[in-house]
Amino acid sequence: MIQDIMPKRFYNQYCPKDPEPRDTVFFFREGKILAGTDEHGFIRFPEVKDLHPEEGGEPADRLLRYLFRIDERACYLCEPDSDLMAEEAEGWQYHPLRLLRKSKPKEACFAAMTAWHLYVWYRDNRCCGRCGKALVHDPGERLLVCPSCGNHVYPRISPAVIVGVTDQDRILMTRYAGREHKGNALIAGFCEIGETAEETVRREVMEEVGLKVKNIRYYKSQPWGFAGDLLMGYYCEVDGDRSVRLDEDELESARWVSRSEIGDEPAHVSLTADMIMHFKREVSAGQTEAADIPAHIRGTWYGHTPGIPDSREAYAVVIPLIEREGEYHILFEQRAAGLSRQPGEVCFPGGRIETGESPEEAGLRETAEELLVDTDQIEILSALDAQMGPSGAPVWPFAAVLHEYRDTFSEDEVARVFTIPLSWFGENSPRRCKTELVTRPGEDFPYELIPGGREYPFRRKKQEVIFYETPEAVIWGVTAKITDEFLKKL
Numbered sequence: 001m002i003q004d005i006m007p008k009r010f011y012n013q014y015c016p017k018d019p020e021p022r023d024t025v026f027f028f029r030e031g032k033i034l035a036g037t038d039e040h041g042f043i044r045f046p047e048v049k050d051l052h053p054e055e056g057g058e059p060a061d062r063l064l065r066y067l068f069r070i071d072e073r074a075c076y077l078c079e080p081d082s083d084l085m086a087e088e089a090e091g092w093q094y095h096p097l098r099l100l101r102k103s104k105p106k107e108a109c110f111a112a113m114t115a116w117h118l119y120v121w122y123r124d125n126r127c128c129g130r131c132g133k134a135l136v137h138d139p140g141e142r143l144l145v146c147p148s149c150g151n152h153v154y155p156r157i158s159p160a161v162i163v164g165v166t167d168q169d170r171i172l173m174t175r176y177a178g179r180e181h182k183g184n185a186l187i188a189g190f191c192e193i194g195e196t197a198e199e200t201v202r203r204e205v206m207e208e209v210g211l212k213v214k215n216i217r218y219y220k221s222q223p224w225g226f227a228g229d230l231l232m233g234y235y236c237e238v239d240g241d242r243s244v245r246l247d248e249d250e251l252e253s254a255r256w257v258s259r260s261e262i263g264d265e266p267a268h269v270s271l272t273a274d275m276i277m278h279f280k281r282e283v284s285a286g287q288t289e290a291a292d293i294p295a296h297i298r299g300t301w302y303g304h305t306p307g308i309p310d311s312r313e314a315y316a317v318v319i320p321l322i323e324r325e326g327e328y329h330i331l332f333e334q335r336a337a338g339l340s341r342q343p344g345e346v347c348f349p350g351g352r353i354e355t356g357e358s359p360e361e362a363g364l365r366e367t368a369e370e371l372l373v374d375t376d377q378i379e380i381l382s383a384l385d386a387q388m389g390p391s392g393a394p395v396w397p398f399a400a401v402l403h404e405y406r407d408t409f410s411e412d413e414v415a416r417v418f419t420i421p422l423s424w425f426g427e428n429s430p431r432r433c434k435t436e437l438v439t440r441p442g443e444d445f446p447y448e449l450i451p452g453g454r455e456y457p458f459r460r461k462k463q464e465v466i467f468y469e470t471p472e473a474v475i476w477g478v479t480a481k482i483t484d485e486f487l488k489k490l
């Protein structure tokens with residue numbers, strides 16, 4: 001992308017210094033940039049040595065605003081109204097900014113785009129927005145200060161998202177209505193005040209194409225000085241109906257394009273093109289690096305609201321994920337032999353939700369007690385759907401990362417702990433069996449109150465019982481069911 005200028009380096013710190021003859025100077029006028037080309041056809045910009053200060057006027061360096069540097073070469077902005085250059089002479093000419101998207105070398109284009117972003121900020125912040133007095137430049141940082149009311153004005157960046165909405169092998173490609181850029185685009189839009197970037201993703205996709213999305217994953221970001229943006233790229237999957245409802249004010253078209261139909265996009269400039277090409281190259285969407293697991297879990301259950309248990313008896317458990325040797329493991333407990341309920345069986349840390357406690361609080365409290373850890377070592381990633389426990393009471397699971405765990409546990413409640421890598425579950429399917437849940441009325445059951453009396457056809461609930469025969473122990477029952485539901489969604 002345009003900011004990837006290795007082996008050159010961008011030094012963004014504000015460390016003004018005196019201009020030197022080979023330093024770069026950017027001139028902008030009416031949305032255009034002063035540039036020329038060298039003998040190789042590379043874009044070039046005026047240098048300090050090319051300036052022609054007016055005789056008897058301001059010395060050139062008084063009109064130059066330090067911006068940043070690329071390696072040892074500093075970049076300056078020339079104050080907009082100065083007349084240091086006779087542009088038509090010496091091959092200099094004002095060009096539309098889009099020239100920067102197809103020129104070389106890359107570091108020059110990136111520097112010019114970033115200079116434009118700063119230029120717009122300086123240009124549009126001459127006076128204090130609070131009291132109207134002229135702003136002055138702070139000598140120590142990139143900041144404008146109002147000498148009258150003390151208002152501080154920092155550079156303005158607009159956060160925006162770019163969204164690759166996918167459906168298996170297809171990605172949703174759009175074209176903008178009434179814009180200069182005619183190429184392929186993805187859904188995009190600005191973050192509103194009060195909104196998270198993930199919420200922007202959901203809102204923009206709904207507004208522009210009328211689709212619901214799930215499994216929102218952050219990809220990477222890009223400074224996009226042309227529009228003063230910081231672009232954040234996300235992928236997500238369409239959820240439910242695939243038919244597009246186009247916002248015709250924004251978009252000219254939106255269509256599903258399969259990997260094989262994607263042509264070559266010039267991915268060296270824009271995040272949009274990079275994301276289209278990344279999707280094309282992505283062979284198996286199911287492969288997730290260990291480091292991505294927490295982000296993946298957050299995205300998968302993003303916005304999920306767990307329901308309220310209607311039973312007074314309810315339980316909460318934590319699925320503790322531990323990173324070991326570059327891979328995430330699930331931690332299980334084996335219950336102490338002396339416990340009255342289910343001694344010796346395998347379970348997750350957790351327990352009964354007490355009055356006034358949320359399921360999440362109960363899960364954290366019980367896990368901390370059983371594993372002898374602090375609650376701030378338990379990073380809850382998401383609430384999952386409740387499962388029915390052995391007594392019919394709901395069990396609320398929470399996926400969490402357990403940080404800096406030292407294999408501790410309370411011997412009163414726990415016989416031992418062990419971990420199973422996520423990859424083991426990928427390679428080993430559980431055994432699935434059926435049971436039936438039967439209603440057996442008690443002695444005092446008033447058969448006369450129901451149609452058919454003693455012959456009433458009570459429904460029988462078929463239940464699946466799952467068994468994981470892990471190298472450490474057999475995991476079954478509600479613990480296996482929770483594990484299975486978690487892994488299915490993961």
Ligand SMILES: [Zn+2]
Pocket residue numbers: 128129130131132133146147148149150151
């Ligand atoms: Zn002011």
